[in-house]
Amino acid sequence: MSLLAVEGLDAGYGDLQILTDVDMVVDDGEYVTIVGPNGAGKSTLMKSVFGLTSHMGGTVTFEGSDITGLAPEQIIHEGISYVPQNDNVFASLTVRENLEMGAYILDEVPEDALEAVFDRFPILRERQDQKAGTMSGGQRQMLAMGRALMLEPSLLLLDEPSAGLAPDLVADMFDRIDAINDDGTAILMVEQNAKEALRRCDRGYVLANGENRYVDQGEVLLHDEQVRQDFLGG
Numbered sequence: 001m002s003l004l005a006v007e008g009l010d011a012g013y014g015d016l017q018i019l020t021d022v023d024m025v026v027d028d029g030e031y032v033t034i035v036g037p038n039g040a041g042k043s044t045l046m047k048s049v050f051g052l053t054s055h056m057g058g059t060v061t062f063e064g065s066d067i068t069g070l071a072p073e074q075i076i077h078e079g080i081s082y083v084p085q086n087d088n089v090f091a092s093l094t095v096r097e098n099l100e101m102g103a104y105i106l107d108e109v110p111e112d113a114l115e116a117v118f119d120r121f122p123i124l125r126e127r128q129d130q131k132a133g134t135m136s137g138g139q140r141q142m143l144a145m146g147r148a149l150m151l152e153p154s155l156l157l158l159d160e161p162s163a164g165l166a167p168d169l170v171a172d173m174f175d176r177i178d179a180i181n182d183d184g185t186a187i188l189m190v191e192q193n194a195k196e197a198l199r200r201c202d203r204g205y206v207l208a209n210g211e212n213r214y215v216d217q218g219e220v221l222l223h224d225e226q227v228r229q230d231f232l233g234g
């Protein structure tokens with residue numbers, strides 16, 4: 001049984017349909033990336049998994065339960081966490097408060113999970129009393145991921161985690177995502193940096209115009225002549 005199964009999904013915003021008949025699967029512990037041109041619907045697909053779009057058809061199943069049409073507040077209870085691309089931390093709250101917010105659905109702050117986040121991102125422990133708004137872009141991205149990990153999700157959704165990072169920080173961010181995945185968390189990631197994403201992932205989906213185009217192992221897509229020509233700039 002797949003961890004996540006999207007079948008025949010039609011979705012969009014209001015009455016505007018963006019995705020048509022999209023299929024996607026993420027297995028337990030798998031690292032899956034979605035790539036494709038601007039406006040292909042990559043973020044829309046990820047948002048649809050997290051209940052942030054208008055559902056128009058098809059199903060989303062997680063750990064065997066139908067989560068189609070559930071609200072994000074319900075989906076987070078199921079074990080899916082989402083890191084949006086922009087504005088993904090509360091700038092006026094401290095680092096620690098941001099992390100505690102990640103676990104707001106629990107009655108108490110999960111101290112073990114907080115310690116695990118601090119161990120994974122030591123800079124967050126060091127800066128825990130600092131306002132998030134004073135942190136660098138790379139540190140804010142770590143904080144956003146840390147917050148998403150506070151509920152120890154089985155699936156982590158990452159929307160363009162390398163966006164806006166200085167080039168020397170991009171490899172470090174991808175290494176950190178690898179490490180989260182190595183520890184057993186399945187990853188579903190949207191990335192503009194398609195080559196690096198396909199190199200790192202287990203499996204990739206190429207979307208175009210709101211539809212599935214290709215799906216295969218990342219390395220296979222990376223070396224596919226047609227995919228290279230059409231989507232990876234040769």
Ligand SMILES: Nc1ncnc2c1ncn2[C@@H]1O[C@H](COP(=O)(O)OP(=O)(O)OP(=O)(O)O)[C@@H](O)[C@H]1O
Nearest residue numbers: 013016018036037038039040041042043044045192
């Ligand atoms: N909130 C919204 N309301 C209406 N249309 C939207 C909204 N968000 C995105 N769209 C439209 O949906 C389409 C797909 O956008 P989406 O952000 O999913 O693409 P993407 O593949 O992630 O592209 P990019 O790499 O440029 O972010 C685009 O035409 C976009 O204008």
